[in-house]
Amino acid sequence: MQQQFELVMDNVRRVIVGKDDVIARLLVAMTARGHVLLRDVPGVGKTMLARSVAASMACVFKRIQFTPDLLPMDVTGSNVFDMRRRVFEFQRGPVFTNLLLADEINRAPPKTQSALLEVMEERQVTVEGETHKLDEPFQVIATMNPLDHEGTYALPAAQLDRFMVMLSLGYPAEAAEVHMLNVHLQPDAPLAQLQPVITRDDFLGWQRTVPMIFLSDELKRYTVAVVQSLRGDPRNLQSISPRSTIQLARAAQARAMLRGRDYVVAEDVQTVAPDVMGHRVLLADGRAGREFVVEALHRVAVPR
Structure with missing residues:
Protein backbone atom coordinates (compact mmCIF):
# COMPACT_ATOMS: atom_id res chain seq x y z
CA MET A 1 0.00 0.00 0.00
CA GLN A 2 2.91 2.33 0.59
CA GLN A 3 3.92 1.81 -3.05
CA GLN A 4 0.38 2.60 -4.19
CA PHE A 5 0.43 5.71 -2.00
CA GLU A 6 3.64 6.90 -3.66
CA LEU A 7 2.10 6.28 -7.10
CA VAL A 8 -0.86 8.49 -6.22
CA MET A 9 1.44 11.15 -4.76
CA ASP A 10 3.59 11.19 -7.91
CA ASN A 11 0.51 11.43 -10.12
CA VAL A 12 -1.12 14.29 -8.20
CA ARG A 13 2.11 16.30 -7.96
CA ARG A 14 2.17 16.40 -11.76
CA VAL A 15 -0.70 18.89 -11.43
CA ILE A 16 -0.33 20.30 -7.91
CA VAL A 17 3.23 21.62 -7.73
CA GLY A 18 5.18 22.17 -4.53
CA LYS A 19 2.45 20.98 -2.14
CA ASP A 20 3.53 17.41 -1.36
CA ASP A 21 2.83 17.83 2.36
CA VAL A 22 -0.77 18.96 1.78
CA ILE A 23 -1.39 16.15 -0.73
CA ALA A 24 -0.13 13.57 1.77
CA ARG A 25 -2.26 14.98 4.60
CA LEU A 26 -5.33 14.95 2.35
CA LEU A 27 -4.71 11.31 1.41
CA VAL A 28 -4.27 10.38 5.08
CA ALA A 29 -7.67 11.84 5.92
CA MET A 30 -9.37 10.17 2.97
CA THR A 31 -7.77 6.83 3.83
CA ALA A 32 -9.25 7.18 7.32
CA ARG A 33 -12.66 7.70 5.67
CA GLY A 34 -12.60 11.33 6.74
CA HIS A 35 -14.01 14.37 4.96
CA VAL A 36 -11.76 17.34 4.26
CA LEU A 37 -12.35 21.09 4.52
CA LEU A 38 -9.97 23.23 2.45
CA ARG A 39 -9.96 26.78 3.80
CA ASP A 40 -7.94 29.06 1.59
CA VAL A 41 -7.98 32.04 -0.74
CA PRO A 42 -9.23 31.63 -4.34
CA GLY A 43 -6.92 30.38 -7.04
CA VAL A 44 -4.48 28.26 -5.04
CA GLY A 45 -5.64 24.96 -6.57
CA LYS A 46 -8.28 23.58 -4.18
CA THR A 47 -10.59 22.35 -6.95
CA MET A 48 -7.71 21.04 -9.05
CA LEU A 49 -6.38 19.09 -6.06
CA ALA A 50 -9.71 17.34 -5.56
CA ARG A 51 -10.06 16.50 -9.24
CA SER A 52 -6.47 15.23 -9.45
CA VAL A 53 -6.97 12.87 -6.50
CA ALA A 54 -10.22 11.53 -8.00
CA ALA A 55 -8.58 10.99 -11.40
CA SER A 56 -5.62 9.17 -9.83
CA MET A 57 -7.93 6.68 -8.09
CA ALA A 58 -10.42 6.07 -10.92
CA CYS A 59 -13.17 7.49 -8.69
CA VAL A 60 -16.35 9.18 -9.88
CA PHE A 61 -16.04 12.91 -9.27
CA LYS A 62 -18.89 15.42 -8.97
CA ARG A 63 -18.96 19.06 -7.98
CA ILE A 64 -21.60 21.27 -6.37
CA GLN A 65 -21.18 25.03 -6.58
CA PHE A 66 -22.85 26.25 -3.40
CA THR A 67 -24.88 29.45 -3.86
CA PRO A 68 -27.47 31.27 -1.72
CA ASP A 69 -30.34 29.91 -3.84
CA LEU A 70 -29.20 26.27 -3.72
CA LEU A 71 -31.90 23.98 -2.26
CA PRO A 72 -31.41 20.78 -0.23
CA MET A 73 -32.96 18.73 -3.03
CA ASP A 74 -30.31 20.10 -5.40
CA VAL A 75 -27.76 18.33 -3.20
CA THR A 76 -29.41 15.04 -2.22
CA GLY A 77 -31.95 14.51 -5.00
CA SER A 78 -35.74 14.36 -4.93
CA ASN A 79 -38.78 12.35 -5.93
CA VAL A 80 -40.00 13.35 -9.40
CA PHE A 81 -43.37 12.35 -10.82
CA ASP A 82 -43.13 10.26 -14.00
CA MET A 83 -46.13 11.30 -16.10
CA ARG A 84 -45.89 8.29 -18.37
CA ARG A 85 -45.78 5.65 -15.62
CA ARG A 86 -47.73 7.79 -13.12
CA VAL A 87 -45.36 7.03 -10.26
CA PHE A 88 -42.81 9.01 -8.28
CA GLU A 89 -39.20 8.11 -9.03
CA PHE A 90 -36.17 9.15 -7.01
CA GLN A 91 -33.77 11.24 -9.06
CA ARG A 92 -30.32 11.02 -7.51
CA GLY A 93 -28.54 14.22 -6.62
CA PRO A 94 -24.83 14.92 -7.08
CA VAL A 95 -23.99 13.41 -3.66
CA PHE A 96 -24.26 9.99 -5.31
CA THR A 97 -20.62 9.83 -6.29
CA ASN A 98 -17.26 8.72 -4.90
CA LEU A 99 -15.62 12.13 -4.43
CA LEU A 100 -17.82 15.18 -3.98
CA LEU A 101 -16.40 18.68 -4.18
CA ALA A 102 -18.59 21.08 -2.20
CA ASP A 103 -17.25 24.34 -3.60
CA GLU A 104 -17.65 27.45 -1.41
CA ILE A 105 -19.82 25.54 1.04
CA ASN A 106 -20.34 28.59 3.26
CA ARG A 107 -22.22 30.45 0.50
CA ALA A 108 -25.29 28.21 0.91
CA PRO A 109 -27.86 28.86 3.67
CA PRO A 110 -27.81 26.62 6.77
CA LYS A 111 -30.80 24.58 5.55
CA THR A 112 -28.88 23.51 2.46
CA GLN A 113 -25.65 22.95 4.41
CA SER A 114 -27.57 20.64 6.74
CA ALA A 115 -28.52 18.44 3.78
CA LEU A 116 -24.95 17.16 3.90
CA LEU A 117 -25.06 16.18 7.59
CA GLU A 118 -26.68 12.77 7.17
CA VAL A 119 -24.75 12.09 3.97
CA MET A 120 -21.35 12.79 5.51
CA GLU A 121 -21.92 10.86 8.73
CA GLU A 122 -24.02 7.88 7.62
CA ARG A 123 -23.27 7.82 3.88
CA GLN A 124 -26.93 7.63 3.01
CA VAL A 125 -29.75 9.93 1.90
CA THR A 126 -33.28 9.86 3.32
CA VAL A 127 -35.99 11.47 1.19
CA GLU A 128 -39.65 11.28 2.25
CA GLY A 129 -38.93 8.40 4.61
CA GLU A 130 -37.03 6.29 2.09
CA THR A 131 -33.33 5.66 2.63
CA HIS A 132 -30.88 5.45 -0.27
CA LYS A 133 -27.39 4.10 0.40
CA LEU A 134 -24.35 5.63 -1.28
CA ASP A 135 -21.70 3.57 -3.00
CA GLU A 136 -18.28 3.30 -1.39
CA PRO A 137 -16.05 5.14 -1.17
CA PHE A 138 -17.80 8.42 -0.46
CA GLN A 139 -15.65 11.41 0.44
CA VAL A 140 -16.46 15.10 0.67
CA ILE A 141 -13.86 17.75 -0.03
CA ALA A 142 -15.34 21.16 0.75
CA THR A 143 -13.79 24.56 0.09
CA MET A 144 -14.36 27.94 1.70
CA ASN A 145 -12.79 31.36 1.30
CA PRO A 146 -11.59 32.87 4.60
CA LEU A 147 -11.36 36.44 3.28
CA ASP A 148 -14.66 37.12 1.51
CA HIS A 149 -17.42 37.22 4.13
CA GLU A 150 -20.04 39.01 2.06
CA GLY A 151 -22.93 36.69 1.19
CA THR A 152 -21.63 33.82 3.33
CA TYR A 153 -23.10 31.83 6.21
CA ALA A 154 -21.07 30.51 9.11
CA LEU A 155 -20.72 26.73 9.17
CA PRO A 156 -22.51 25.37 12.26
CA ALA A 157 -20.48 23.40 14.79
CA ALA A 158 -22.31 20.18 13.82
CA GLN A 159 -21.20 20.66 10.22
CA LEU A 160 -17.59 21.48 11.11
CA ASP A 161 -17.43 18.41 13.34
CA ARG A 162 -18.21 16.20 10.34
CA PHE A 163 -14.93 17.19 8.71
CA MET A 164 -12.02 15.10 9.93
CA VAL A 165 -9.43 17.72 8.99
CA MET A 166 -9.18 21.30 7.84
CA LEU A 167 -6.25 22.05 5.53
CA SER A 168 -4.80 25.05 3.75
CA LEU A 169 -2.72 24.95 0.59
CA GLY A 170 -1.19 28.40 0.89
CA TYR A 171 0.94 30.07 -1.76
CA PRO A 172 3.72 28.08 -3.46
CA ALA A 173 7.37 28.84 -2.93
CA GLU A 174 9.10 30.91 -5.61
CA ALA A 175 10.83 27.97 -7.31
CA ALA A 176 7.64 25.90 -7.17
CA GLU A 177 5.65 28.74 -8.74
CA VAL A 178 8.12 28.95 -11.63
CA HIS A 179 7.81 25.18 -12.11
CA MET A 180 4.02 25.58 -11.97
CA LEU A 181 4.22 27.91 -14.98
CA ASN A 182 6.24 25.31 -16.90
CA VAL A 183 3.58 22.71 -16.15
CA HIS A 184 0.42 24.72 -16.72
CA LEU A 185 1.49 26.74 -19.77
CA GLN A 186 1.79 23.63 -21.89
CA PRO A 187 -0.65 23.25 -24.82
CA ASP A 188 -2.46 20.38 -23.07
CA ALA A 189 -3.87 20.84 -19.57
CA PRO A 190 -1.96 18.58 -17.15
CA LEU A 191 -5.19 17.46 -15.47
CA ALA A 192 -6.53 16.14 -18.78
CA GLN A 193 -3.43 13.94 -19.12
CA LEU A 194 -3.82 12.26 -15.72
CA GLN A 195 -4.54 8.54 -15.83
CA PRO A 196 -5.58 6.38 -12.85
CA VAL A 197 -2.65 4.74 -11.09
CA ILE A 198 -4.77 2.69 -8.67
CA THR A 199 -8.32 1.39 -8.88
CA ARG A 200 -11.28 2.31 -6.75
CA ASP A 201 -11.06 -1.14 -5.16
CA ASP A 202 -7.41 -0.50 -4.26
CA PHE A 203 -8.43 2.64 -2.41
CA LEU A 204 -11.23 0.77 -0.64
CA GLY A 205 -8.55 -1.71 0.42
CA TRP A 206 -6.64 1.16 2.03
CA GLN A 207 -9.71 2.20 4.00
CA ARG A 208 -10.50 -1.35 5.13
CA THR A 209 -6.93 -1.92 6.31
CA VAL A 210 -6.79 1.16 8.56
CA PRO A 211 -8.79 -0.35 11.48
CA MET A 212 -6.32 -3.25 11.55
Missing part, protein backbone atom coordinates in the same frame (compact mmCIF):
# COMPACT_ATOMS: atom_id res chain seq x y z
CA ILE A 213 -3.38 -0.97 12.39
CA PHE A 214 -2.36 -1.61 16.00
CA LEU A 215 -2.93 1.21 18.50
CA SER A 216 -1.52 0.37 21.93
CA ASP A 217 -3.36 1.11 25.17
CA GLU A 218 -0.67 3.66 26.08
CA LEU A 219 -1.26 5.57 22.84
CA LYS A 220 -5.03 5.36 23.30
CA ARG A 221 -4.61 7.02 26.69
CA TYR A 222 -2.23 9.56 25.13
CA THR A 223 -4.80 10.39 22.43
CA VAL A 224 -7.52 10.89 25.03
CA ALA A 225 -5.16 13.00 27.18
CA VAL A 226 -4.53 15.35 24.25
CA VAL A 227 -8.27 15.79 23.70
CA GLN A 228 -8.87 16.24 27.44
CA SER A 229 -6.17 18.92 27.56
CA LEU A 230 -7.93 20.88 24.82
CA ARG A 231 -11.35 20.27 26.33
CA GLY A 232 -10.33 21.42 29.79
CA ASP A 233 -8.46 24.58 28.78
CA PRO A 234 -10.60 27.62 29.75
CA ARG A 235 -9.29 29.55 26.73
CA ASN A 236 -11.14 27.16 24.45
CA LEU A 237 -14.74 28.36 24.07
CA GLN A 238 -15.98 25.39 22.03
CA SER A 239 -16.76 21.84 23.14
CA ILE A 240 -14.82 18.96 21.59
CA SER A 241 -16.88 15.88 20.84
CA PRO A 242 -15.93 12.23 21.40
CA ARG A 243 -16.18 11.90 17.62
CA SER A 244 -13.06 14.06 17.49
CA THR A 245 -11.16 11.56 19.63
CA ILE A 246 -12.13 8.70 17.31
CA GLN A 247 -11.13 10.67 14.23
CA LEU A 248 -7.79 11.63 15.77
CA ALA A 249 -7.01 7.97 16.48
CA ARG A 250 -8.21 6.85 13.04
CA ALA A 251 -6.11 9.49 11.27
CA ALA A 252 -3.05 8.35 13.23
CA GLN A 253 -3.71 4.76 12.12
CA ALA A 254 -4.02 5.88 8.48
CA ARG A 255 -0.75 7.81 8.64
CA ALA A 256 1.04 4.81 10.12
CA MET A 257 -0.31 2.52 7.40
CA LEU A 258 0.65 4.84 4.55
CA ARG A 259 4.16 5.01 6.00
CA GLY A 260 4.46 1.24 5.80
CA ARG A 261 3.88 0.39 9.48
CA ASP A 262 1.26 -1.88 11.05
CA TYR A 263 1.39 0.00 14.35
CA VAL A 264 0.92 3.59 15.50
CA VAL A 265 3.63 5.64 17.21
CA ALA A 266 3.26 8.87 19.17
CA GLU A 267 4.60 10.86 16.22
CA ASP A 268 1.56 9.83 14.18
CA VAL A 269 -0.81 11.30 16.76
CA GLN A 270 1.28 14.46 17.11
CA THR A 271 1.48 14.99 13.34
CA VAL A 272 -2.23 14.64 12.59
CA ALA A 273 -3.53 16.38 15.75
CA PRO A 274 -3.28 20.00 14.44
CA ASP A 275 -5.17 19.03 11.26
CA VAL A 276 -7.86 17.08 13.12
CA MET A 277 -8.35 19.32 16.15
CA GLY A 278 -7.44 22.80 14.87
CA HIS A 279 -10.92 23.66 13.52
CA ARG A 280 -12.62 22.23 16.61
CA VAL A 281 -11.33 24.85 19.04
CA LEU A 282 -12.47 28.45 19.33
CA LEU A 283 -10.24 30.99 21.04
CA ALA A 284 -11.38 34.36 22.38
CA ASP A 285 -8.14 36.05 21.33
CA GLY A 286 -8.59 34.99 17.70
CA ARG A 287 -5.44 32.88 17.52
CA ALA A 288 -5.27 30.00 15.07
CA GLY A 289 -6.54 26.71 16.44
CA ARG A 290 -3.53 24.81 15.09
CA GLU A 291 -1.15 26.78 17.32
CA PHE A 292 -3.36 26.08 20.32
CA VAL A 293 -3.30 22.34 19.56
CA VAL A 294 0.50 22.36 19.26
CA GLU A 295 0.70 24.00 22.70
CA ALA A 296 -1.50 21.24 24.14
CA LEU A 297 0.75 18.58 22.60
CA HIS A 298 3.72 20.10 24.42
CA ARG A 299 1.86 19.92 27.74
CA VAL A 300 0.86 16.26 27.52
CA ALA A 301 3.46 13.66 28.48
CA VAL A 302 4.44 11.39 25.60
CA PRO A 303 4.36 7.63 26.37
CA ARG A 304 7.74 5.93 26.24
Whole structure:
Protein backbone atom coordinates (compact mmCIF):
# COMPACT_ATOMS: atom_id res chain seq x y z
CA MET A 1 0.00 0.00 0.00
CA GLN A 2 2.91 2.33 0.59
CA GLN A 3 3.92 1.81 -3.05
CA GLN A 4 0.38 2.60 -4.19
CA PHE A 5 0.43 5.71 -2.00
CA GLU A 6 3.64 6.90 -3.66
CA LEU A 7 2.10 6.28 -7.10
CA VAL A 8 -0.86 8.49 -6.22
CA MET A 9 1.44 11.15 -4.76
CA ASP A 10 3.59 11.19 -7.91
CA ASN A 11 0.51 11.43 -10.12
CA VAL A 12 -1.12 14.29 -8.20
CA ARG A 13 2.11 16.30 -7.96
CA ARG A 14 2.17 16.40 -11.76
CA VAL A 15 -0.70 18.89 -11.43
CA ILE A 16 -0.33 20.30 -7.91
CA VAL A 17 3.23 21.62 -7.73
CA GLY A 18 5.18 22.17 -4.53
CA LYS A 19 2.45 20.98 -2.14
CA ASP A 20 3.53 17.41 -1.36
CA ASP A 21 2.83 17.83 2.36
CA VAL A 22 -0.77 18.96 1.78
CA ILE A 23 -1.39 16.15 -0.73
CA ALA A 24 -0.13 13.57 1.77
CA ARG A 25 -2.26 14.98 4.60
CA LEU A 26 -5.33 14.95 2.35
CA LEU A 27 -4.71 11.31 1.41
CA VAL A 28 -4.27 10.38 5.08
CA ALA A 29 -7.67 11.84 5.92
CA MET A 30 -9.37 10.17 2.97
CA THR A 31 -7.77 6.83 3.83
CA ALA A 32 -9.25 7.18 7.32
CA ARG A 33 -12.66 7.70 5.67
CA GLY A 34 -12.60 11.33 6.74
CA HIS A 35 -14.01 14.37 4.96
CA VAL A 36 -11.76 17.34 4.26
CA LEU A 37 -12.35 21.09 4.52
CA LEU A 38 -9.97 23.23 2.45
CA ARG A 39 -9.96 26.78 3.80
CA ASP A 40 -7.94 29.06 1.59
CA VAL A 41 -7.98 32.04 -0.74
CA PRO A 42 -9.23 31.63 -4.34
CA GLY A 43 -6.92 30.38 -7.04
CA VAL A 44 -4.48 28.26 -5.04
CA GLY A 45 -5.64 24.96 -6.57
CA LYS A 46 -8.28 23.58 -4.18
CA THR A 47 -10.59 22.35 -6.95
CA MET A 48 -7.71 21.04 -9.05
CA LEU A 49 -6.38 19.09 -6.06
CA ALA A 50 -9.71 17.34 -5.56
CA ARG A 51 -10.06 16.50 -9.24
CA SER A 52 -6.47 15.23 -9.45
CA VAL A 53 -6.97 12.87 -6.50
CA ALA A 54 -10.22 11.53 -8.00
CA ALA A 55 -8.58 10.99 -11.40
CA SER A 56 -5.62 9.17 -9.83
CA MET A 57 -7.93 6.68 -8.09
CA ALA A 58 -10.42 6.07 -10.92
CA CYS A 59 -13.17 7.49 -8.69
CA VAL A 60 -16.35 9.18 -9.88
CA PHE A 61 -16.04 12.91 -9.27
CA LYS A 62 -18.89 15.42 -8.97
CA ARG A 63 -18.96 19.06 -7.98
CA ILE A 64 -21.60 21.27 -6.37
CA GLN A 65 -21.18 25.03 -6.58
CA PHE A 66 -22.85 26.25 -3.40
CA THR A 67 -24.88 29.45 -3.86
CA PRO A 68 -27.47 31.27 -1.72
CA ASP A 69 -30.34 29.91 -3.84
CA LEU A 70 -29.20 26.27 -3.72
CA LEU A 71 -31.90 23.98 -2.26
CA PRO A 72 -31.41 20.78 -0.23
CA MET A 73 -32.96 18.73 -3.03
CA ASP A 74 -30.31 20.10 -5.40
CA VAL A 75 -27.76 18.33 -3.20
CA THR A 76 -29.41 15.04 -2.22
CA GLY A 77 -31.95 14.51 -5.00
CA SER A 78 -35.74 14.36 -4.93
CA ASN A 79 -38.78 12.35 -5.93
CA VAL A 80 -40.00 13.35 -9.40
CA PHE A 81 -43.37 12.35 -10.82
CA ASP A 82 -43.13 10.26 -14.00
CA MET A 83 -46.13 11.30 -16.10
CA ARG A 84 -45.89 8.29 -18.37
CA ARG A 85 -45.78 5.65 -15.62
CA ARG A 86 -47.73 7.79 -13.12
CA VAL A 87 -45.36 7.03 -10.26
CA PHE A 88 -42.81 9.01 -8.28
CA GLU A 89 -39.20 8.11 -9.03
CA PHE A 90 -36.17 9.15 -7.01
CA GLN A 91 -33.77 11.24 -9.06
CA ARG A 92 -30.32 11.02 -7.51
CA GLY A 93 -28.54 14.22 -6.62
CA PRO A 94 -24.83 14.92 -7.08
CA VAL A 95 -23.99 13.41 -3.66
CA PHE A 96 -24.26 9.99 -5.31
CA THR A 97 -20.62 9.83 -6.29
CA ASN A 98 -17.26 8.72 -4.90
CA LEU A 99 -15.62 12.13 -4.43
CA LEU A 100 -17.82 15.18 -3.98
CA LEU A 101 -16.40 18.68 -4.18
CA ALA A 102 -18.59 21.08 -2.20
CA ASP A 103 -17.25 24.34 -3.60
CA GLU A 104 -17.65 27.45 -1.41
CA ILE A 105 -19.82 25.54 1.04
CA ASN A 106 -20.34 28.59 3.26
CA ARG A 107 -22.22 30.45 0.50
CA ALA A 108 -25.29 28.21 0.91
CA PRO A 109 -27.86 28.86 3.67
CA PRO A 110 -27.81 26.62 6.77
CA LYS A 111 -30.80 24.58 5.55
CA THR A 112 -28.88 23.51 2.46
CA GLN A 113 -25.65 22.95 4.41
CA SER A 114 -27.57 20.64 6.74
CA ALA A 115 -28.52 18.44 3.78
CA LEU A 116 -24.95 17.16 3.90
CA LEU A 117 -25.06 16.18 7.59
CA GLU A 118 -26.68 12.77 7.17
CA VAL A 119 -24.75 12.09 3.97
CA MET A 120 -21.35 12.79 5.51
CA GLU A 121 -21.92 10.86 8.73
CA GLU A 122 -24.02 7.88 7.62
CA ARG A 123 -23.27 7.82 3.88
CA GLN A 124 -26.93 7.63 3.01
CA VAL A 125 -29.75 9.93 1.90
CA THR A 126 -33.28 9.86 3.32
CA VAL A 127 -35.99 11.47 1.19
CA GLU A 128 -39.65 11.28 2.25
CA GLY A 129 -38.93 8.40 4.61
CA GLU A 130 -37.03 6.29 2.09
CA THR A 131 -33.33 5.66 2.63
CA HIS A 132 -30.88 5.45 -0.27
CA LYS A 133 -27.39 4.10 0.40
CA LEU A 134 -24.35 5.63 -1.28
CA ASP A 135 -21.70 3.57 -3.00
CA GLU A 136 -18.28 3.30 -1.39
CA PRO A 137 -16.05 5.14 -1.17
CA PHE A 138 -17.80 8.42 -0.46
CA GLN A 139 -15.65 11.41 0.44
CA VAL A 140 -16.46 15.10 0.67
CA ILE A 141 -13.86 17.75 -0.03
CA ALA A 142 -15.34 21.16 0.75
CA THR A 143 -13.79 24.56 0.09
CA MET A 144 -14.36 27.94 1.70
CA ASN A 145 -12.79 31.36 1.30
CA PRO A 146 -11.59 32.87 4.60
CA LEU A 147 -11.36 36.44 3.28
CA ASP A 148 -14.66 37.12 1.51
CA HIS A 149 -17.42 37.22 4.13
CA GLU A 150 -20.04 39.01 2.06
CA GLY A 151 -22.93 36.69 1.19
CA THR A 152 -21.63 33.82 3.33
CA TYR A 153 -23.10 31.83 6.21
CA ALA A 154 -21.07 30.51 9.11
CA LEU A 155 -20.72 26.73 9.17
CA PRO A 156 -22.51 25.37 12.26
CA ALA A 157 -20.48 23.40 14.79
CA ALA A 158 -22.31 20.18 13.82
CA GLN A 159 -21.20 20.66 10.22
CA LEU A 160 -17.59 21.48 11.11
CA ASP A 161 -17.43 18.41 13.34
CA ARG A 162 -18.21 16.20 10.34
CA PHE A 163 -14.93 17.19 8.71
CA MET A 164 -12.02 15.10 9.93
CA VAL A 165 -9.43 17.72 8.99
CA MET A 166 -9.18 21.30 7.84
CA LEU A 167 -6.25 22.05 5.53
CA SER A 168 -4.80 25.05 3.75
CA LEU A 169 -2.72 24.95 0.59
CA GLY A 170 -1.19 28.40 0.89
CA TYR A 171 0.94 30.07 -1.76
CA PRO A 172 3.72 28.08 -3.46
CA ALA A 173 7.37 28.84 -2.93
CA GLU A 174 9.10 30.91 -5.61
CA ALA A 175 10.83 27.97 -7.31
CA ALA A 176 7.64 25.90 -7.17
CA GLU A 177 5.65 28.74 -8.74
CA VAL A 178 8.12 28.95 -11.63
CA HIS A 179 7.81 25.18 -12.11
CA MET A 180 4.02 25.58 -11.97
CA LEU A 181 4.22 27.91 -14.98
CA ASN A 182 6.24 25.31 -16.90
CA VAL A 183 3.58 22.71 -16.15
CA HIS A 184 0.42 24.72 -16.72
CA LEU A 185 1.49 26.74 -19.77
CA GLN A 186 1.79 23.63 -21.89
CA PRO A 187 -0.65 23.25 -24.82
CA ASP A 188 -2.46 20.38 -23.07
CA ALA A 189 -3.87 20.84 -19.57
CA PRO A 190 -1.96 18.58 -17.15
CA LEU A 191 -5.19 17.46 -15.47
CA ALA A 192 -6.53 16.14 -18.78
CA GLN A 193 -3.43 13.94 -19.12
CA LEU A 194 -3.82 12.26 -15.72
CA GLN A 195 -4.54 8.54 -15.83
CA PRO A 196 -5.58 6.38 -12.85
CA VAL A 197 -2.65 4.74 -11.09
CA ILE A 198 -4.77 2.69 -8.67
CA THR A 199 -8.32 1.39 -8.88
CA ARG A 200 -11.28 2.31 -6.75
CA ASP A 201 -11.06 -1.14 -5.16
CA ASP A 202 -7.41 -0.50 -4.26
CA PHE A 203 -8.43 2.64 -2.41
CA LEU A 204 -11.23 0.77 -0.64
CA GLY A 205 -8.55 -1.71 0.42
CA TRP A 206 -6.64 1.16 2.03
CA GLN A 207 -9.71 2.20 4.00
CA ARG A 208 -10.50 -1.35 5.13
CA THR A 209 -6.93 -1.92 6.31
CA VAL A 210 -6.79 1.16 8.56
CA PRO A 211 -8.79 -0.35 11.48
CA MET A 212 -6.32 -3.25 11.55
CA ILE A 213 -3.38 -0.97 12.39
CA PHE A 214 -2.36 -1.61 16.00
CA LEU A 215 -2.93 1.21 18.50
CA SER A 216 -1.52 0.37 21.93
CA ASP A 217 -3.36 1.11 25.17
CA GLU A 218 -0.67 3.66 26.08
CA LEU A 219 -1.26 5.57 22.84
CA LYS A 220 -5.03 5.36 23.30
CA ARG A 221 -4.61 7.02 26.69
CA TYR A 222 -2.23 9.56 25.13
CA THR A 223 -4.80 10.39 22.43
CA VAL A 224 -7.52 10.89 25.03
CA ALA A 225 -5.16 13.00 27.18
CA VAL A 226 -4.53 15.35 24.25
CA VAL A 227 -8.27 15.79 23.70
CA GLN A 228 -8.87 16.24 27.44
CA SER A 229 -6.17 18.92 27.56
CA LEU A 230 -7.93 20.88 24.82
CA ARG A 231 -11.35 20.27 26.33
CA GLY A 232 -10.33 21.42 29.79
CA ASP A 233 -8.46 24.58 28.78
CA PRO A 234 -10.60 27.62 29.75
CA ARG A 235 -9.29 29.55 26.73
CA ASN A 236 -11.14 27.16 24.45
CA LEU A 237 -14.74 28.36 24.07
CA GLN A 238 -15.98 25.39 22.03
CA SER A 239 -16.76 21.84 23.14
CA ILE A 240 -14.82 18.96 21.59
CA SER A 241 -16.88 15.88 20.84
CA PRO A 242 -15.93 12.23 21.40
CA ARG A 243 -16.18 11.90 17.62
CA SER A 244 -13.06 14.06 17.49
CA THR A 245 -11.16 11.56 19.63
CA ILE A 246 -12.13 8.70 17.31
CA GLN A 247 -11.13 10.67 14.23
CA LEU A 248 -7.79 11.63 15.77
CA ALA A 249 -7.01 7.97 16.48
CA ARG A 250 -8.21 6.85 13.04
CA ALA A 251 -6.11 9.49 11.27
CA ALA A 252 -3.05 8.35 13.23
CA GLN A 253 -3.71 4.76 12.12
CA ALA A 254 -4.02 5.88 8.48
CA ARG A 255 -0.75 7.81 8.64
CA ALA A 256 1.04 4.81 10.12
CA MET A 257 -0.31 2.52 7.40
CA LEU A 258 0.65 4.84 4.55
CA ARG A 259 4.16 5.01 6.00
CA GLY A 260 4.46 1.24 5.80
CA ARG A 261 3.88 0.39 9.48
CA ASP A 262 1.26 -1.88 11.05
CA TYR A 263 1.39 0.00 14.35
CA VAL A 264 0.92 3.59 15.50
CA VAL A 265 3.63 5.64 17.21
CA ALA A 266 3.26 8.87 19.17
CA GLU A 267 4.60 10.86 16.22
CA ASP A 268 1.56 9.83 14.18
CA VAL A 269 -0.81 11.30 16.76
CA GLN A 270 1.28 14.46 17.11
CA THR A 271 1.48 14.99 13.34
CA VAL A 272 -2.23 14.64 12.59
CA ALA A 273 -3.53 16.38 15.75
CA PRO A 274 -3.28 20.00 14.44
CA ASP A 275 -5.17 19.03 11.26
CA VAL A 276 -7.86 17.08 13.12
CA MET A 277 -8.35 19.32 16.15
CA GLY A 278 -7.44 22.80 14.87
CA HIS A 279 -10.92 23.66 13.52
CA ARG A 280 -12.62 22.23 16.61
CA VAL A 281 -11.33 24.85 19.04
CA LEU A 282 -12.47 28.45 19.33
CA LEU A 283 -10.24 30.99 21.04
CA ALA A 284 -11.38 34.36 22.38
CA ASP A 285 -8.14 36.05 21.33
CA GLY A 286 -8.59 34.99 17.70
CA ARG A 287 -5.44 32.88 17.52
CA ALA A 288 -5.27 30.00 15.07
CA GLY A 289 -6.54 26.71 16.44
CA ARG A 290 -3.53 24.81 15.09
CA GLU A 291 -1.15 26.78 17.32
CA PHE A 292 -3.36 26.08 20.32
CA VAL A 293 -3.30 22.34 19.56
CA VAL A 294 0.50 22.36 19.26
CA GLU A 295 0.70 24.00 22.70
CA ALA A 296 -1.50 21.24 24.14
CA LEU A 297 0.75 18.58 22.60
CA HIS A 298 3.72 20.10 24.42
CA ARG A 299 1.86 19.92 27.74
CA VAL A 300 0.86 16.26 27.52
CA ALA A 301 3.46 13.66 28.48
CA VAL A 302 4.44 11.39 25.60
CA PRO A 303 4.36 7.63 26.37
CA ARG A 304 7.74 5.93 26.24
